[in-house]
Amino acid sequence: MRPERFDSWLKVDTKGLFCRPGGFHIDPHGAVRRAVITHGHSDHARPGHEAVLATEETLAIMRARLGEGAPRRPQATAYGEPLTIGDVTVTLFPAGHVLGSAQVLIEYKGKRAVVSGDYKRSADPTCAPFALVPCDLFVTEATFALPVFQHGDARAEVAKLLKSVEQFPERAHVVGAYGLGKTQRVIAHLREAGYERPIYLHGALQACCDLYESFGVRLGALRPATGAKRDDLKGAIVLAPPSAIADRWSRRLPDPVTAFASGWMRVRARARQQSVELPLVISDHADWRELTETIAETGAEEIWVTHGREDALLHHIETTGRRGRALALIGREDEDQ
Ligand SMILES: [Zn+2]
Numbered sequence: 001m002r003p004e005r006f007d008s009w010l011k012v013d014t015k016g017l018f019c020r021p022g023g024f025h026i027d028p029h030g031a032v033r034r035a036v037i038t039h040g041h042s043d044h045a046r047p048g049h050e051a052v053l054a055t056e057e058t059l060a061i062m063r064a065r066l067g068e069g070a071p072r073r074p075q076a077t078a079y080g081e082p083l084t085i086g087d088v089t090v091t092l093f094p095a096g097h098v099l100g101s102a103q104v105l106i107e108y109k110g111k112r113a114v115v116s117g118d119y120k121r122s123a124d125p126t127c128a129p130f131a132l133v134p135c136d137l138f139v140t141e142a143t144f145a146l147p148v149f150q151h152g153d154a155r156a157e158v159a160k161l162l163k164s165v166e167q168f169p170e171r172a173h174v175v176g177a178y179g180l181g182k183t184q185r186v187i188a189h190l191r192e193a194g195y196e197r198p199i200y201l202h203g204a205l206q207a208c209c210d211l212y213e214s215f216g217v218r219l220g221a222l223r224p225a226t227g228a229k230r231d232d233l234k235g236a237i238v239l240a241p242p243s244a245i246a247d248r249w250s251r252r253l254p255d256p257v258t259a260f261a262s263g264w265m266r267v268r269a270r271a272r273q274q275s276v277e278l279p280l281v282i283s284d285h286a287d288w289r290e291l292t293e294t295i296a297e298t299g300a301e302e303i304w305v306t307h308g309r310e311d312a313l314l315h316h317i318e319t320t321g322r323r324g325r326a327l328a329l330i331g332r333e334d335e336d337q
């Protein structure tokens with residue numbers, strides 16, 4: 001008997017990954033009639049969709065970031081609540097990536113497919129932890145899919161930052177951090193470590209922090225960096241979008257130490273290239289070990305890989321006796337890039 005082929009009902013078309021018996025796309029790169037969205041990052045949550053199923057948090061993020069392009073018919077669903085859509089059942093589970101991020105379980109004719117979106121397994125006080133969902137087909141991201149990527153403990157990286165602040169009390173510490181997810185995670189880890197002083201923000205980061213706060217994520221005292229007294233910024237931690245840490249904006253800060261919180265900081269050359277003095281390896285994506293362990297733990301016999309660097313992971317998948325396939329999805333990128 002021929003094995004059940006997932007690509008008879010889950011396929012890539014011109015708009016992205018499409019579930020035929022459900023009549024919806026998952027994180028399509030073009031506007032569609034009906035979509036399920038895993039999370040609010042711009043390479044997954046595009047503007048112009050008609051109906052969108054997502055968590056309440058993701059819908060709020062889409063409204064805040066997309067304005068006119070926000071979904072016209074949003075439908076919020078909670079983690080773990082099965083919904084029937086067409087001939088399939090859809091359930092969202094936490095992906096541990098950013099606030100509201102979800103994996104999508106699609107059940108059809110006794111088979112279970114999980115589309116992970118982006119995910120990580122390590123601790124993040126700002127979102128629900130990753131839930132392992134057993135399945136037959138696992139669609140995984142592969143942002144950091146090389147054995148060289150081992151992210152380590154984000155809390156140890158935050159301790160490095162605090163140590164530097166202690167060593168250089170006259171200097172501002174400007175930390176490049178992506179606005180949705182990374183910024184709030186760095187702040188939350190700082191608070192966990194007992195840092196209670198106000199944290200200064202580049203204006204572009206404020207809205208997402210407010211949104212996290214509105215969902216009950218406590219970030220403590222936050223102040224706008226623009227307009228702050230130079231003296232107040234001595235020895236202060238200032239968060240800014242990665243693009244701002246090397247430009248004129250940060251030159252107004254008192255003798256800034258430049259830090260960058262990203263999984264890419266594992267690559268020294270990249271830190272040097274971006275003139276990062278204090279690289280902080282903090283990633284919201286799974287590293288090599290998390291990817292390979294998650295793939296094994298799902299029990300899936302078939303693995304589809306998205307997001308670039310798939311060669312090493314596909315090789316690993318095949319050597320462990322599973323079927324692997326690279327999904328050519330357009331427009332996926334890492335938010336730190
Ligand atoms: Zn993402």
Ligand SMILES: [Zn+2]
Binds near residue numbers: 041043332333334
């Ligand atoms: Zn992504």
